Amino acid sequence: MGASSAKHDxxxxxxxPTRRSLLKLLSNQELPVTVISEHYPISRTAVSKHLRVLADAGLVKERKVGRETRYKLEPEPLFELKDWLQYFELFWENKLTALRLFVEADSDIENQKKK
Amino acid sequence: MGASSAKHDxxxxxxxPTRRSLLKLLSNQELPVTVISEHYPISRTAVSKHLRVLADAGLVKERKVGRETRYKLEPEPLFELKDWLQYFELFWENKLTALRLFVEADSDIENQKKK
DNA sequence: TTAATGTGAAACCAAATGGTTTCGTATTTG
DNA sequence: CAAATACGAAACCATTTGGTTTCACATTAA
Structure with a gap:
């Protein structure tokens, strides 16, 4: 099996947006659920569920330390996102190229009008 | 107002996944709804609703031609995604660096064991 | 040992989501 | 003009989602 055996996509x-925020929060530190949830207006349980979704997607790793569960970012699965995006970069570059060509063609038309 | 006045994120x-597929399908061609929906096992109406979500997010542009509505990719909003991703690239690079350092440290340990 | 702390599971709920079928309306085409 | 085509709006439905409160269970501290 490949790298993406994740239950959640x-x-x-x-x-x-809350989950995206969680990823940033956990990107440079490992934190237990209670501390994490202090950053959000929702209940600790709700935060816990978001963390589970992230963990299922492989975006976060949990580690039990005593009675705490500490979470931290696991950025690898974001590669899939990057790959997906890469396909489209081709098109937005084309788009910019097309725009440039259009502007040039437009100038030509302007020139013709001036004849 | 900034670039993201989109109703949908x-x-x-x-x-x-269907919407991601639609984006790829429309990346190199402008197509009317009926033709698009032939590529999917769901109803034309369902496809139409997906296209609306994409249009609301600015990812697709519609153009009426006679009785048809043709859709094509509008890749610009993907920049936001790219920006978001970029933040995390820092961390996965760190991760790789950390891994490299760990491997080196491990070698050192191996060497020590050999003493 | 008893009390306090950190957490996830469970049951529940309202709203959003992804789908359907039916209908009305423009626009071609015969 | 009449029939066919292309489409979105509407009403409806089942499931998922994001949230809550309550409860049970470990682990640590008094």
Whole structure:
């Protein structure tokens, strides 16, 4: 099996703004649930559920330390997102190229009008 | 107002696999709804609704031609996604660096064991 | 040992989501 | 003009989602 045996999709995991925020919060530190939930207006349980979705997508890793569960970012699954995006970069570059060509063609038309 | 006056979020728009597929389909061609929906096992109406979500997020542009409505990719909003991703690239690079350092440290330990 | 703390599971709920079928309306085409 | 085509709006439905409160269970502290 490949790298993406995740129960939850990366795309779906990052669809929620709270979860995106969680990823940033946990990007440079490992934190227990209670501390994490202090950053949000929702209940600790709700935060816990978001963390589960992220964990299912492989975006976050949990580690039990005593009675705490500490979470931290696991950025690898974001590669899938990057790959997906890469396909489209081709098109937005084309778009910019097309725009440039259009502007040039437009100038030509302007020149012709001036004849 | 900035560039993202979209009713629908880009992140949410690409969360659905059918919509991601639509974006690829429309990346190199402008197509009317009926033709598009032939590529999917769901109803034309369902496809139409997905297209609306994509249009709300600015990811697709519609153009009426006679009785047809033709859709094509509008890749610009994907920049937001790219920006968001960029933040995390820092961390996965760190991760790789950390891994490299760990491997080196491990070698050192191996060497020590050999003493 | 008893009390306090950190957490997830469960049951529940309202709203959003992804789908359907039916209908009305423009626009071609015969 | 009449029939066919292309489409979106509406009403409806089942499931998922994001949230809550309550409860049970470990683990640590008194």
């Amino acid at each position: 990366v795309f779906q995991a990052i669809a929620d | 880009v992140f949410q728009a690409i969360a659905d």
